[in-house]
Amino acid sequence: MVTLSGTGLKIAIIASSFNDFITKKLHVGALEALREVGTKDEDIHTYWVPGSFEIPLALSEAAEGKFDAAVCLGVVIRGETPHFNYVSGEAARGISEISMKKQFPVGFGVITADTTDQAIDRAGGKRGNKGREAALAAIEMTSVVKKIRADR
Numbered sequence: 001m002v003t004l005s006g007t008g009l010k011i012a013i014i015a016s017s018f019n020d021f022i023t024k025k026l027h028v029g030a031l032e033a034l035r036e037v038g039t040k041d042e043d044i045h046t047y048w049v050p051g052s053f054e055i056p057l058a059l060s061e062a063a064e065g066k067f068d069a070a071v072c073l074g075v076v077i078r079g080e081t082p083h084f085n086y087v088s089g090e091a092a093r094g095i096s097e098i099s100m101k102k103q104f105p106v107g108f109g110v111i112t113a114d115t116t117d118q119a120i121d122r123a124g125g126k127r128g129n130k131g132r133e134a135a136l137a138a139i140e141m142t143s144v145v146k147k148i149r150a151d152r
């Protein structure tokens, strides 16, 4: 296990406006976690995109600049669309592809759920906050990557 420290890191949060009554809770969870590990508010930049499908493009832009890591936040609910598989699949595939191609630490906070209630449970409800988890994962991966680069 590594000790988490976000001190001095610049973090991009890419958040989907679709289902924003839930993604706003993920956003709060991510911000709280980043503050807890020492990331300064002025080093956290949030970019809202229309839906989870658009997250990969914004992430791709964020991966090119001054940021050390990104946190991606979205909510895709099966009941709401027959496009569920496309939207959630493309978001996950795109995020993973960019993270690996650009060797850029990313926390995956895109919830896929069968119902709105299940999504709410994972956004600060009885099953924790996926935004918080994703933020901490992004911070942890910055130090894992740094360590591997120093060791190899």
Ligand code: INI
Binding pocket: 016, 018, 019, 050, 051, 052, 053, 054, 074, 075, 076, 077, 078, 080, 081, 083, 087
């Ligand atoms: N986007 C989401 O983030 N979650 C959803 O549940 C969703 N549904 O249900 O359709 C959704 N659709 C929008 C999509 O991400 C794009 O923004 C849209 O297709 C425009 O490109």
